Amino acid sequence: MRRILFLAQAEILHVVRDRATLAQALVVPIVQMLVLANAATFEIRNTPTWIVDLDRTATSRGLVNRIAASGHFEIIGTTASLEVADESMLAGDATLVLTIPHDFEASLVRTRHADVQLTLNAEKGSAAGIVQSYASSILASYAAEIGESAGLLREAGPTAAGLVSRISPGVQIVQHTRYNPTRNYKHYMVPGILVALVTLIGTLLTSQNIAREKELGTLEQLNVTPITRGQFIAGKLLPYWGIAMVELAIGLTVGVLVFGVPVRGSIVLLFGVAAVYLLVALGIGLFISTLVSTQQQAMFVTFFIVNIYLLMSGLFTPIDSMAPWVQTVSQVNPVRHFVTISRAILMKGAGVQEIGRPFAMLGVFAVVVLTVAVRQYRKRTA
Amino acid sequence: MRSLLGLLRKEVQHIRRDPRTLAVVLMLPVVQVVLFGFAIRTDVDHVRLAIVDPAPDETTLAMRSRFTSAGVFEVKAVLQRLEDLEPLFQSGDIQEGVVFERDFAAKLRDGDAQMLIVTDGTEPNTASLLQAYAQSVVFAYQRESAGVGRSSPGGLAITAQVRTRFNPTRESSNLFVPGLMAFVLTIISSLMTAISLTREKETGTLEALLVSPLRPWSIIVGKVFPYLVIGFISAIAVIVEARLIFHVPMRGSLLLLLADALLFILASLSLGILVSARTSSQRVAMMGAALATMLPNILLSGFIFPVESMPLALRLLSNLIPGRWFVEIARGIMLKGVGLEYVWPQSVVLVVMSLVLLTAAARSFNARLE
Numbered sequence: 001m002r003r004i005l006f007l008a009q010a011e012i013l014h015v016v017r018d019r020a021t022l023a024q025a026l027v028v029p030i031v032q033m034l035v036l037a038n039a040a041t042f043e044i045r046n047t048p049t050w051i052v053d054l055d056r057t058a059t060s061r062g063l064v065n066r067i068a069a070s071g072h073f074e075i076i077g078t079t080a081s082l083e084v085a086d087e088s089m090l091a092g093d094a095t096l097v098l099t100i101p102h103d104f105e106a107s108l109v110r111t112r113h114a115d116v117q118l119t120l121n122a123e124k125g126s127a128a129g130i131v132q133s134y135a136s137s138i139l140a141s142y143a144a145e146i147g148e149s150a151g152l153l154r155e156a157g158p159t160a161a162g163l164v165s166r167i168s169p170g171v172q173i174v175q176h177t178r179y180n181p182t183r184n185y186k187h188y189m190v191p192g193i194l195v196a197l198v199t200l201i202g203t204l205l206t207s208q209n210i211a212r213e214k215e216l217g218t219l220e221q222l223n224v225t226p227i228t229r230g231q232f233i234a235g236k237l238l239p240y241w242g243i244a245m246v247e248l249a250i251g252l253t254v255g256v257l258v259f260g261v262p263v264r265g266s267i268v269l270l271f272g273v274a275a276v277y278l279l280v281a282l283g284i285g286l287f288i289s290t291l292v293s294t295q296q297q298a299m300f301v302t303f304f305i306v307n308i309y310l311l312m313s314g315l316f317t318p319i320d321s322m323a324p325w326v327q328t329v330s331q332v333n334p335v336r337h338f339v340t341i342s343r344a345i346l347m348k349g350a351g352v353q354e355i356g357r358p359f360a361m362l363g364v365f366a367v368v369v370l371t372v373a374v375r376q377y378r379k380r381t382a
Numbered sequence: 383m384r385s386l387l388g389l390l391r392k393e394v395q396h397i398r399r400d401p402r403t404l405a406v407v408l409m410l411p412v413v414q415v416v417l418f419g420f421a422i423r424t425d426v427d428h429v430r431l432a433i434v435d436p437a438p439d440e441t442t443l444a445m446r447s448r449f450t451s452a453g454v455f456e457v458k459a460v461l462q463r464l465e466d467l468e469p470l471f472q473s474g475d476i477q478e479g480v481v482f483e484r485d486f487a488a489k490l491r492d493g494d495a496q497m498l499i500v501t502d503g504t505e506p507n508t509a510s511l512l513q514a515y516a517q518s519v520v521f522a523y524q525r526e527s528a529g530v531g532r533s534s535p536g537g538l539a540i541t542a543q544v545r546t547r548f549n550p551t552r553e554s555s556n557l558f559v560p561g562l563m564a565f566v567l568t569i570i571s572s573l574m575t576a577i578s579l580t581r582e583k584e585t586g587t588l589e590a591l592l593v594s595p596l597r598p599w600s601i602i603v604g605k606v607f608p609y610l611v612i613g614f615i616s617a618i619a620v621i622v623e624a625r626l627i628f629h630v631p632m633r634g635s636l637l638l639l640l641a642d643a644l645l646f647i648l649a650s651l652s653l654g655i656l657v658s659a660r661t662s663s664q665r666v667a668m669m670g671a672a673l674a675t676m677l678p679n680i681l682l683s684g685f686i687f688p689v690e691s692m693p694l695a696l697r698l699l700s701n702l703i704p705g706r707w708f709v710e711i712a713r714g715i716m717l718k719g720v721g722l723e724y725v726w727p728q729s730v731v732l733v734v735m736s737l738v739l740l741t742a743a744a745r746s747f748n749a750r751l752e
Binding site for chain 2: 047113116122132294317
């Protein structure tokens with residue numbers, strides 16, 4: 001035990017002595033979280049929109065005003081020329097072009113029906129579908145409104161704005177968005193980004209650790225001491241485990257205070273899971289470190305793995321949307337389980353029972369990874 | 383010039399002497415584009431649905447079968463009580479719940495039936511889509527059972543004819559693979575150069591370079607050029623993959639895309655070399671490069687999250703990310719088929735970035751000479 005502590009103490013000194021590393025490990029991630037959490041949103045606001053109003057009547061202008069006032073669209077230009085709008089879309093400036101045909105008002109009066117054309121720039125990604133649904137709902141409510149003001153609407157039931165939509169006499173649909181009623185993306189992303197940063201830093205620090213001692217030749221000195229392989233790995237792991245836990249605690253506090261991330265479940269349970277998860281993440285880092293011979297190799301391998309961790313974990317894009325085989329493969333991704341668990345505990349208030357399966361997986365990973373790391377480490381030089 | 387050639391030869395030998403690293407560097411982008419191309423998607427299908435139907439009657443049964451046959455839903459559970467939904471939501475076994483009330487059919491005849499659609503809103507984007515899906519099922523059922531004769535409330539209708547440009551099928555891979563190319567290439571490029579100078583600092587061989595007649599600029603060029611070649615090979619491989627595996631269209635000029643890829647790789651390498659020139663240990667350089675590239679490139683480049691949705695400050699910040707510009711270029715050329723007349727601003731930005739970063743690297747290197 002004393003040997004483990006000595007080694008751990010040496011590691012701590014290494015990190016604390018190096019101000020740059022300390023700043024990178026503790027400060028930069030928090031700053032990144034504060035900044036980047038604002039970027040991760042699919043929420044559509046200010047969609048750059050061109051209006052091609054060929055009708056130029058009070059009705060068409062009313063529609064344009066409705067679009068402008070909705071808050072979802074930013075009208076970047078109005079033109080009577082289809083070419084100008086098309087060019088803007090090619091240049092990537094416009095996401096939506098709304099074309100109102102010249103017989104818009106006349107057609108509404110005559111046939112009570114009119115078409116408009118929505119041209120979406122699919123290059124802008126998943127935004128396109130949502131933009132379309134926003135635009136369609138504005139069209140529908142505008143149609144209802146002018147119908148009403150024209151006295152065409154008979155007795156329509158009172159509609160509570162937004163939540164209850166009376167789609168036809170009969171069924172009322174009440175919509176309920178659980179766990180995130182304000183649809184705040186930050187509540188969803190902040191815990192995820194925190195996990196990403198802690199994992200990135202922790203894995204990098206550990207994977208580079210033994211490789212560095214190999215490069216500097218100091219590993220041989222350790223090898224001739226009576227320390228056992230298990231003690232060696234434990235001594236290398238503990239300090240970084242501590243750093244990562246502290247970072248997680250700081251990050252979570254900042255997330256709660258600054259972004260109002262809800263804490264609906266047990267915080268003790270969350271840190272209990274984090275303790276196990278970090279053993280896995282850092283254990284994998286140490287395992288990489290025992291495999292490679294230079295820090296450069298350690299870095300590339302770590303990056304390869306961390307990239308896979310992050311992009312295949314459901315952190316940024318939902319697991320449910322991934323190709324089926326990717327969903328299966330992602331079961332061995334510890335980040336996937338930890339992200340699922342932390343969101344379940346924080347946002348949904350899940351207890352031990354609900355997170356049982358992923359938690360058990362993490363436990364199994366921890367045992368396997370640490371065993372493999374200890375076995376892989378040889379007290380001899382190649 | 384001759385001394386520069388000598389330095390280049392030394393760098394090339396360094397790379398060749400470590401074939402394992404070279405293999406990793408060349409394989410990494412290729413493997414990752416395949417993996418992430420299948421992983422980074424936002425289509426929502428196979429929605430895990432639970433139905434709460436305390437007293438089934440002919441209407442609820444008919445509507446339930448509508449949900450089953452809609453194609454996007456997978457009915458995971460049919461429950462009696464509303465309270466039973468909660469644990470299923472918490473464990474993630476279901477994403478959405480549809481709740482009927484008792485005597486649904488009778489109440490529907492009286493015209494005041496209610497149903498509840500509950501969605502797991504942790505991810506708001508998916509939640510909106512799920513709600514829309516469920517609503518459209520109910521809507522379709524009503525339209526048909528109401529039959530002809532009833533007009534929609536309001537009487538007026540404005541229909542949107544939707545045309546989706548550049549990716550009419552809204553294929554996720556068309557959208558994400560060009561962005562993925564940018565992401566993978568920028569990371570590998572910055573990493574390759576990030577520790578090149580610091581390694582020489584750590585092993586002490588940099589001093590030998592410093593006392594040689596090489597100017598700081600030549601050292602920087604000598605360090606960057608070999609990796610530019612490696613990066614370019616990766617770029618070609620990744621573009622071939624995008625075409626063959628993901629069938630991403632190539633509507634514009636391949637030559638232009640390759641030229642821009644070269645600029646983009648140069649900008650990323652320059653970022654790496656700047657990190658390298660300014661740090662003293664490999665550990666600090668690696669973490670610096672990691673922090674400067676990974677999350678910013680995932681989150682700020684517009685590769686997954688649209689730049690337009692970001693607050694103004696972040697939109698401005700995203701201009702500093704080389705990946706942001708190449709994402710626009712790659713999507714523009716591949717999906718929209720635009721030429722230089724549309725992507726020249728982005729290309730100029732990449733050139734300016736490279737020059738600024740390289741100059742900064744050479745300068746901070748200068749400072750060490752004194």
